[in-house]
Amino acid sequence: MAEHFDLPSTIAILPFRNKVLLPGAVIGIRCTSAADVRLVERELWQKKDLEGLIGVVPMHDSQASEQPLSPRVSGLQSIPEGIATGGGGRESSGAARVPSGLQPPLDQPTGAGERIHWHPRGVAARALALQQHMEKVTGRVTYTVILEGWCRFGVQALNACDLYNTAHVTQLDYTKSEMEQAESDPEVQVLARQFKSVAGDLISLLQQKHKTLESTKLLLETAAAHRLADIFVASFEGSFDKRLAMLDAIDLRKRLSKAIEIITRHVQALRVAEKISSKVEGQLSKSQKSVLRQQIRAITDELGDNDDDEDDVVALERKMQSVGMPANVWKHAQRELRRLRKMQPQQPGYGGSRTYLEVLAELPWQISSEEQEIDLVAAKEQLDSEHYGLAKVKKRIIEYLAVRKLKPDARGPVLCFVGPPGVGKTSLASSIAGALGRRFIRLSLGGVKDEADIRGHRRTYIGSMPGRLIEGIKRVGVNNPVMLLDEIDKTGADVRGDPAAALLEVLDPEQNKTFNDHYLNVPFDVSKVVFVATANRVQTMPAPLLDRMEVIELPGYTPEEKLCIATRHLIPRVLEQHGVTNRHIQIPEPMVELIIQRYTREAGVRNLERHLAALARAAAVKVAESEQSMKVTRDMTPEASQLVDHWGGGGGLGEGGDIEMEVEAVGISGQKVASALMDLEPMIVDEAMLEVVLGPPKFDGKEAAERVATPGVAVGLVWTIVGGEVQFVEASTMLGKGDLHLTGQLGDVIKESAQIALTWVRARAAELKLPMAEAGSLLKDRDIHIHFPAGAVPKDGPSAGVTLVTALVSLFGKRCVRADTAMTGEMTLRGLVLPVGGIKDKILAAHRCGIRRVILPDRNRKDLQEVPAAIIANMEILLAKRMEDVLHQAFEGGCPWKPASRL
Numbered sequence: 001m002a003e004h005f006d007l008p009s010t011i012a013i014l015p016f017r018n019k020v021l022l023p024g025a026v027i028g029i030r031c032t033s034a035a036d037v038r039l040v041e042r043e044l045w046q047k048k049d050l051e052g053l054i055g056v057v058p059m060h061d062s063q064a065s066e067q068p069l070s071p072r073v074s075g076l077q078s079i080p081e082g083i084a085t086g087g088g089g090r091e092s093s094g095a096a097r098v099p100s101g102l103q104p105p106l107d108q109p110t111g112a113g114e115r116i117h118w119h120p121r122g123v124a125a126r127a128l129a130l131q132q133h134m135e136k137v138t139g140r141v142t143y144t145v146i147l148e149g150w151c152r153f154g155v156q157a158l159n160a161c162d163l164y165n166t167a168h169v170t171q172l173d174y175t176k177s178e179m180e181q182a183e184s185d186p187e188v189q190v191l192a193r194q195f196k197s198v199a200g201d202l203i204s205l206l207q208q209k210h211k212t213l214e215s216t217k218l219l220l221e222t223a224a225a226h227r228l229a230d231i232f233v234a235s236f237e238g239s240f241d242k243r244l245a246m247l248d249a250i251d252l253r254k255r256l257s258k259a260i261e262i263i264t265r266h267v268q269a270l271r272v273a274e275k276i277s278s279k280v281e282g283q284l285s286k287s288q289k290s291v292l293r294q295q296i297r298a299i300t301d302e303l304g305d306n307d308d309d310e311d312d313v314v315a316l317e318r319k320m321q322s323v324g325m326p327a328n329v330w331k332h333a334q335r336e337l338r339r340l341r342k343m344q345p346q347q348p349g350y351g352g353s354r355t356y357l358e359v360l361a362e363l364p365w366q367i368s369s370e371e372q373e374i375d376l377v378a379a380k381e382q383l384d385s386e387h388y389g390l391a392k393v394k395k396r397i398i399e400y401l402a403v404r405k406l407k408p409d410a411r412g413p414v415l416c417f418v419g420p421p422g423v424g425k426t427s428l429a430s431s432i433a434g435a436l437g438r439r440f441i442r443l444s445l446g447g448v449k450d451e452a453d454i455r456g457h458r459r460t461y462i463g464s465m466p467g468r469l470i471e472g473i474k475r476v477g478v479n480n481p482v483m484l485l486d487e488i489d490k491t492g493a494d495v496r497g498d499p500a501a502a503l504l505e506v507l508d509p510e511q512n513k514t515f516n517d518h519y520l521n522v523p524f525d526v527s528k529v530v531f532v533a534t535a536n537r538v539q540t541m542p543a544p545l546l547d548r549m550e551v552i553e554l555p556g557y558t559p560e561e562k563l564c565i566a567t568r569h570l571i572p573r574v575l576e577q578h579g580v581t582n583r584h585i586q587i588p589e590p591m592v593e594l595i596i597q598r599y600t601r602e603a604g605v606r607n608l609e610r611h612l613a614a615l616a617r618a619a620a621v622k623v624a625e626s627e628q629s630m631k632v633t634r635d636m637t638p639e640a641s642q643l644v645d646h647w648g649g650g651g652g653l654g655e656g657g658d659i660e661m662e663v664e665a666v667g668i669s670g671q672k673v674a675s676a677l678m679d680l681e682p683m684i685v686d687e688a689m690l691e692v693v694l695g696p697p698k699f700d701g702k703e704a705a706e707r708v709a710t711p712g713v714a715v716g717l718v719w720t721i722v723g724g725e726v727q728f729v730e731a732s733t734m735l736g737k738g739d740l741h742l743t744g745q746l747g748d749v750i751k752e753s754a755q756i757a758l759t760w761v762r763a764r765a766a767e768l769k770l771p772m773a774e775a776g777s778l779l780k781d782r783d784i785h786i787h788f789p790a791g792a793v794p795k796d797g798p799s800a801g802v803t804l805v806t807a808l809v810s811l812f813g814k815r816c817v818r819a820d821t822a823m824t825g826e827m828t829l830r831g832l833v834l835p836v837g838g839i840k841d842k843i844l845a846a847h848r849c850g851i852r853r854v855i856l857p858d859r860n861r862k863d864l865q866e867v868p869a870a871i872i873a874n875m876e877i878l879l880a881k882r883m884e885d886v887l888h889q890a891f892e893g894g895c896p897w898k899p900a901s902r903l
């Protein structure tokens with residue numbers, strides 16, 4: 001706040017709707033309208049060190065004040081109280097400097113048809129701090145500016161230009177000599193003393209609550225009264241009119257009188273408030289009675305004579321009556337209830353019994369999701385909109401729904417989606433729930449080894465609870481949900497029983513009407529539940545369980561399918577989940593292809609989704625970081641800072657004395673102007689950005705070439721729980737006794753395959769024209785070690801047979817196999833190549849790894865129909881009937897056997 005300040009004659013004007021800034025006060029304003037944003041940008045943000053002054057002029061709409069501010073708003077003739085000439089003139093008393101040619105206050109029409117009224121006086125303010133915000137979604141820029149009021153001015157003429165308002169202004173505060181003259185006036189001196197006295201009273205009153213006002217007291221003794229008058233009034237939650245009157249009080253006498261009047265009234269209000277609160281406190285002492293009452297209740301609790309518990313039991317009984325238990329269950333529940341009533345709450349078993357009854361009361365014995373008429377067209381549309389491709393699977397689901405539509409209580413088969421992770425098994429199941437209009441619940445059965453997990457523990461067990469099935473039904477709250485039994489192949493039997501046996505009962509339509517959970521100990525009807533299961537592979541599932549299900553296979557996706565899934569489903573979903581849009585980030589198709597090729601090697605799309613999410617997160621960070629902030633660059637005047645310290649510390653002279661008033665400044669027209677949107681450059685993902693966000697590529701297509709560069713290594717295609725995979729087989733030899741060593745987490749079947757392979761090679765060492773020294777020693781003095789890298793992955797199955805032979809022939813023939821070739825097939829001792837499973841997945845895996853030549857058993861020819869034509873066209877598929885055919889194709893230049901038939 002300055003007394004002698006060179007105010008520029010033209011100043012940018014920030015409108016302050018229904019609020020008044022007084023000199024010396026500090027406020028925070030959030031500028032959101034286009035004009036205000038432009039004003040802050042030009043006048044403050046772009047200026048070095050926040051140099052620059054802006055004018056804050058109160059404006060009000062008709063609702064702001066009950067008393068219309070008529071003198072100020074009605075045009076040329078209306079001159080505000082005390083204004084000598086025109087809207088911005090100085091009061092006549094004192095050494096008034098009356099500017100000529102003053103313009104009256106302005107009325108401005110807004111876009112909405114209302115009129116806004118500008119006050120003819122304002123306060124020049126400087127910025128203490130400025131913060132730029134960028135709205136995440138729209139990219140719109142707004143500012144929060146902390147302003148300190150500096151000096152009063154009168155508005156001579158308001159120029160509404162395109163960008164923001166400016167005004168021709170004159171300073172209204174006294175010059176130094178005028179101030180000295182005024183201060184020597186005895187009347188001013190008396191008023192100053194009076195002001196300090198009431199202000200002192202106020203501080204003493206407030207000090208009872210806030211101990212931190214000591215420095216304010218000191219300030220009161222040292223600072224000039226006329227400076228403090230504005231700041232004190234500014235710190236109350238006063239009315240707009242009162243503050244306006246204070247702004248208009250340019251004459252010192254008037255200003256001090258006004259401040260004395262306002263503060264005195266505030267002191268009186270505080271005193272009344274204190275009286276009332278002490279009265280209330282007096283009444284509160286009556287609450288001792290209630291404490292006594294509580295103590296009495298505790299004593300009755302201790303004596304076991306508790307009415308409340310009795311009430312609870314009654315409420316529980318009422319709840320149980322209302323849930324519509326079957327008669328036999330209700331009988332059982334009543335027996336349990338009678339037992340509970342006889343028990344004291346402190347007695348062991350009371351809690352358990354109560355929990356049991358609560359579980360019974362919470363189960364949806366009669367509550368079902370209202371089944372809607374199945375609309376097959378809508379169901380098909382929903383499936384299509386949520387899942388790309390999968391035509392066969394969708395067709396089967398529609399058939400399933402069609403049967404349910406015609407015969408709602410049909411005991412249809414339990415659908416079991418089988419396939420590698422991330423191919424959409426879970427989301428298909430939830431789409432079925434959507435189509436049936438039922439609630440969906442997923443039970444994860446992975447790793448369940450205890451039958452009690454499914455069927456619950458008997459109540460004799462400490463900490464017993466219902467099994468997952470009943471728990472799930474309780475959670476979902478209806479007795480006819482779609483229940484997904486996820487990873488049903490991962491249950492396993494051990495000493496604690498066989499979960500599969502419990503599942504058998506659940507899935508058997510004959511038995512599941514009376515499913516018996518050990519904890520419940522009463523039958524619960526789960527026959528209305530629609531069960532859907534998922535599994536990664538069927539081989540590990542018990543045959544009786546498999547028998548109750550209809551297996552629907554979901555093979556892995558081709559890169560082209562993945563690209564479509566990513567662009568149509570994953571990218572929009574991921575962006576939405578991270579709060580960004582394609583205005584912030586764009587992932588071009590070639591980049592999605594690169595992610596698929598270089599960063600993922602999966603049958604499904606789970607990792608692809610994860611990588612896309614990483615890119616979306618990077619965009620979210622960029623958007624969030626674009627919110628810049630400038631710290632306070634100047635000190636406040638000592639008077640303001642003293643008070644602000646208190647306000648910030650929660651003190652405050654007024655009740656709501658907050659430093660940041662969070663006032664939304666408004667534009668002249670009141671319109672939110674779209675041009676305020678600053679276009680944020682979207683982040684266009686390119687190769688360099690992929691490396692920055694996702695790290696260096698994980699797969700470069702050169703892996704196979706590097707690994708088969710030494711004799712003894714062959715590339716095989718296998719099927720694991722994650723789908724088809726490329727698997728290397730390494731063979732090595734050393735001096736020994738002719739033993740075979742195998743490493744790499746191998747099952748029995750694969751170990752047998754290795755034995756067969758070695759026997760086959762040994763038996764044909766001469767035919768194969770292997771170097772004689774090695775071939776001879778193969779029989780007696782050399783050990784063979786075969787290793788399957790990726791030792792953490794369990795491997796089994798016969799399909800590595802041909803790969804094992806090829807690795808051994810490569811080792812003893814000292815010739816490398818072709819790096820571009822992978823193979824799969826079981827083989828017999830006689831050299832016949834037998835067909836194997838998962839051909840589509842294996843070919844897709846080879847394609848994913850950049851392998852373009854694949855040797856398959858001839859009898860797998862029919863499986864090639866399932867492989868997309870685009871993939872086959874892109875690869876060389878070789879069919880082998882005998883091991884010799886495989887070897888012929890596996891080595892550069894071939895082996896001396898008849899060539900394999902070519903597809």
Ligand SMILES: Nc1ncnc2c1ncn2[C@@H]1O[C@H](COP(=O)(O)OP(=O)(O)OP(=O)(O)O)[C@@H](O)[C@H]1O
Nearest residue numbers: 386387388420421422423424425426427565569605
């Ligand atoms: N064909 C598809 N179209 C659209 N999105 C798909 C498709 N396949 C998979 N997804 C998406 O991929 C993600 C993973 O799918 P989901 O969780 O259903 O896989 P899952 O096969 O159940 O895997 P898991 O065996 O690991 O449970 C989901 O976000 C799913 O929506």
